[in-house]
Amino acid sequence: MSPNTQLRPGYGVLLLLLALVHSTASASTVVRSLPATFTPGAPFSVTNTVSADPDVMVYAIQDTVPTGWTAANVSDDGTFIAATSTVEWGPFFDSLPRALSYQVTPPLEATAGAAFSGSGVFNLSEEVVITGQNSIVPLPASLSAIVCTMPATFVPGVPFGVTNSVTPGSSIDAYAVEDLLPPGWAATGISDEGAFDPATGAIRWGPFFDNRSRALAYTANPTANATTTVAFSGTGDFGGTDIPITGQRHISPVISAPGTAVRSLPSGFSAGQWFVVTCLVTPASNVTVFALQDQPPPGWTVTSISAHGTFDAKNQLVEWGPFFTNGVLTLSYTVLPPVDSTGTNAFSGSATFNNATVAIAGQSLVVVIPVFYGTVASSFSSNYLAGVAFTVTNLASPANKIGVYAVEDTIPSGWIASNISDGGTFDAATGTVLWGPFFDGLQRSLTYQVTPPTSAAGTANFNGQASFDGHTVLISGQRQSTAIAPFRGSVVCTLPVSYSAAGVGILVTELATPATDTSAYAVQDTLPAGWTATNVDNGGNYDASDDTVYWGPFFDHANRSLSYTAVPPSLAAGVAWFAGTAAFDTNFVTIAGQRQSVPISPPRPKVVWIHAALTNGQFQLDFTNLTGQGVTLYATTNQALPLSQWQTLDVPQALGSGLYRFLDSTTNHLQRFFQVR
Numbered sequence: 001m002s003p004n005t006q007l008r009p010g011y012g013v014l015l016l017l018l019a020l021v022h023s024t025a026s027a028s029t030v031v032r033s034l035p036a037t038f039t040p041g042a043p044f045s046v047t048n049t050v051s052a053d054p055d056v057m058v059y060a061i062q063d064t065v066p067t068g069w070t071a072a073n074v075s076d077d078g079t080f081i082a083a084t085s086t087v088e089w090g091p092f093f094d095s096l097p098r099a100l101s102y103q104v105t106p107p108l109e110a111t112a113g114a115a116f117s118g119s120g121v122f123n124l125s126e127e128v129v130i131t132g133q134n135s136i137v138p139l140p141a142s143l144s145a146i147v148c149t150m151p152a153t154f155v156p157g158v159p160f161g162v163t164n165s166v167t168p169g170s171s172i173d174a175y176a177v178e179d180l181l182p183p184g185w186a187a188t189g190i191s192d193e194g195a196f197d198p199a200t201g202a203i204r205w206g207p208f209f210d211n212r213s214r215a216l217a218y219t220a221n222p223t224a225n226a227t228t229t230v231a232f233s234g235t236g237d238f239g240g241t242d243i244p245i246t247g248q249r250h251i252s253p254v255i256s257a258p259g260t261a262v263r264s265l266p267s268g269f270s271a272g273q274w275f276v277v278t279c280l281v282t283p284a285s286n287v288t289v290f291a292l293q294d295q296p297p298p299g300w301t302v303t304s305i306s307a308h309g310t311f312d313a314k315n316q317l318v319e320w321g322p323f324f325t326n327g328v329l330t331l332s333y334t335v336l337p338p339v340d341s342t343g344t345n346a347f348s349g350s351a352t353f354n355n356a357t358v359a360i361a362g363q364s365l366v367v368v369i370p371v372f373y374g375t376v377a378s379s380f381s382s383n384y385l386a387g388v389a390f391t392v393t394n395l396a397s398p399a400n401k402i403g404v405y406a407v408e409d410t411i412p413s414g415w416i417a418s419n420i421s422d423g424g425t426f427d428a429a430t431g432t433v434l435w436g437p438f439f440d441g442l443q444r445s446l447t448y449q450v451t452p453p454t455s456a457a458g459t460a461n462f463n464g465q466a467s468f469d470g471h472t473v474l475i476s477g478q479r480q481s482t483a484i485a486p487f488r489g490s491v492v493c494t495l496p497v498s499y500s501a502a503g504v505g506i507l508v509t510e511l512a513t514p515a516t517d518t519s520a521y522a523v524q525d526t527l528p529a530g531w532t533a534t535n536v537d538n539g540g541n542y543d544a545s546d547d548t549v550y551w552g553p554f555f556d557h558a559n560r561s562l563s564y565t566a567v568p569p570s571l572a573a574g575v576a577w578f579a580g581t582a583a584f585d586t587n588f589v590t591i592a593g594q595r596q597s598v599p600i601s602p603p604r605p606k607v608v609w610i611h612a613a614l615t616n617g618q619f620q621l622d623f624t625n626l627t628g629q630g631v632t633l634y635a636t637t638n639q640a641l642p643l644s645q646w647q648t649l650d651v652p653q654a655l656g657s658g659l660y661r662f663l664d665s666t667t668n669h670l671q672r673f674f675q676v677r
Helices: none
Strands: 029-033 044-051 059-064 070-072 079-081 086-092 098-105 117-122 126-129 135-138 145-149 160-167 175-180 186-188 195-197 202-208 214-221 233-238 241-244 250-253 259-264 275-283 290-295 301-303 310-312 317-323 329-336 344-346 348-353 356-359 365-368 374-379 390-398 405-410 416-418 425-427 432-438 444-451 459-461 463-468 471-474 480-483 489-494 506-514 521-526 532-534 541-543 548-554 560-567 579-584 587-590 596-599 607-615 618-625 633-636 653-656 659-664 673-676
Touching (some): 029 126, 059 098, 086 098, 186 195, 275 348, 317 329, 374 471, 506 521, 532 541, 548 560
Antiparallel strands (some): 029 044, 044 098, 079 086, 117 126, 160 214, 175 202, 233 241, 290 348, 405 463, 416 444, 459 480, 521 548, 541 548, 579 587, 653 659
16 A cells, blocks of 8 residues: 555545545635616515535525615525625525525615625635625616717827716706816816816816706816826716716827827817817928818818818818928818717818828817707606506706797506696597697696506506707606506415425425405415325315315415425435415416425534554554444545445444444555545
């Protein structure tokens, strides 16, 4: 027998490398799964899948939900501790795998991403961090965003434009924005009544007490000695949640060029209205000739080109030169964007000094400035009861210059509107509530009551719009309501979370609770394949052909505790799943509660190796077994073989007091592995 002689561990197995190997829970894992997005106020499920190392004797799990969120319907007898925002399970005195789940509800004001954290403790000492998904973000409809546009390069000392396009989330009714310039830089020409604080280098806008998108613009003035790439930073405060400004946030200087050309644009424009584009050209002192070309966005109209410049319509290029000078020139032209222009639009161009070509610096992006005509914000209950009326409020806020406006709101098909305010009317043929025209610019709270039919179910959508001086604006805010399902009845099951050997039954109890107006109900529960049912109470019966227990029908609405004994088959193993339904009148309900049971692990021999050595040409193994259970010894020279191909050894010698000895005279191997079960 060589010094490499080893014992291999397994389930109930020990490994000996001429010494005791101490087992740990290092192979235990806890993996969290949850949706990628959430809707404020809407619950969703979180599952922590536990896989414990076979040597684990006890473990417990704790998961922490975001602050202010609530948890309910915790599986496996877990609990939610609101004071610490933690969901806790255990201790479980076994090494069984489990899928620990719960429902979590984000608050209605949750508009930012959130993070979960947690861990499991195995064998009272080893902490394992929960892996998998740990973060979740709101659905895009509830997100706010600020995207910055500015050129990628700048000329030291030469101003350029910056635009922050703000899109508040649908639930936001107030916000403010702050943008921070590089140290020493200044800002001028700030839009939307923003202000620059030279002491901090911050530009601040707002607060704006509305839900309007805005293009917040200013002119950035770099220092004359700015020679390195710089960064801008900033955030928006949307209802108490900080959102960082994204988009172009770094800009690099143009240094040691044969000349510069810097474009100037307005930060925003109105579709269908002319504006001027200017290029300031500064050749280096050794330049003898230069030329310039600039390209506006496709489809834009060009006119009024200065300095005898021309427009190449085929290539959409404005061209100047050549100029045989090194003097500074200001070149300009006028553009007309199409009436259907939207979003951000880009200019591009270059200048050639002697034989060197450089890109035009300065402003290259310009965004459409949405014209504000007015808003109509709707509010009503997010849930409804069939046949029960509720109030819809549409707050109309026209712009100051509006002279006339009207509002129309279309309700779900088959619904009825009544009690309409402000002289409004209901057109039953189209399902539309109509107000106006109002020949003024006054704000109005336009209300009506709407009644869903008694058969209404699911989510109901409202659609509406307003006309402000002929400009159409869609109604925003709450635009759908979901039916509250009436209680028809429930059946909640309780059964042991684990079952033991074949033939040992477990008690299954179904608590049936019908609605007060139920006239009749019945319950059926299907056992795992191969299981049988006995002791069925309340007049129920067991049908072995489909492994199902049936109760009823009961012609009343009395609560009942229905039970039976479920008996596992002789070869029962793995998770046992139960499934069932109840019929309350014509309404079918799935049985809830505990619906699975897992096998209890059989006790394994407690074997402690106390001695291993070569004695008189034989390999001697001494061990204790204090449980009194029988054990079998196996040996092999190749530990990769399955246990069925290992050699079964003789019964070990009992020395008394729980001490056993085995002598192996086969010592003509380089290595030999032993296993005890």
